[in-house]
Structures are given as C-alpha cells and as structure tokens.
Amino acid sequence: PYEYSDYNSSDDQSLTFDSYTIPEDDPELGQSRLLEVDNRVVVPAKTHLRMIVTPADVPHSWAVPS
Numbered sequence: 001p002y003e004y005s006d007y008n009s010s011d012d013q014s015l016t017f018d019s020y021t022i023p024e025d026d027p028e029l030g031q032s033r034l035l036e037v038d039n040r041v042v043v044p045a046k047t048h049l050r051m052i053v054t055p056a057d058v059p060h061s062w063a064v065p066s
Contacts, residue, residue, distance in 0.1 A: 015041075017039055017041060018039060019037045019038065019039040019040070019041065020037060020038050020039070021034065021035075021036065021037055021038075022036040022037065022038060035063060
C-alpha cells in the first residue's frame with residue numbers, strides 16, 4: 001500500500017478533525033442540501049493551505065462553498 005512519507009513531517013501547525021454530512025432526512029430551514037456538515041471548519045483567506053483528506057468511501061464529489 002501507498003505510504004504518505006511526508007505526512008506530518010513539516011514544522012507547520014496542524015489541525016485534525018472529523019466532519020460528517022447532515023443526513024438528507026434531517027435538514028433544518030436554510031441548510032444547503034448535501035453541503036451541511038456537523039463540524040464546519042473556517043480557514044484563513046489569502047493563505048496557502050495543505051489538506052489531506054481521507055474518506056471512508058469513494059469521494060465522488062467534494063465542495064468548498066464560498
């Protein structure tokens with residue numbers, strides 16, 4: 001299997017968190033269908049950002065709403 005040789009090898013700050021989509025049958029008024037999550041993350045603007053995403057299944061689509 002592939003190994004991430006440079007994973008967590010930098011001196012930069014790191015942040016780890018879990019985030020799951022809200023089930024379609026439990027939306028609240030004003031929520032975007034299939035884009036709402038239980039744990040949002042806000043990233044700084046005008047900053048280089050490295051994201052390592054590990055899905056539990058095949059990631060068919062991925063979105064970063066503005």
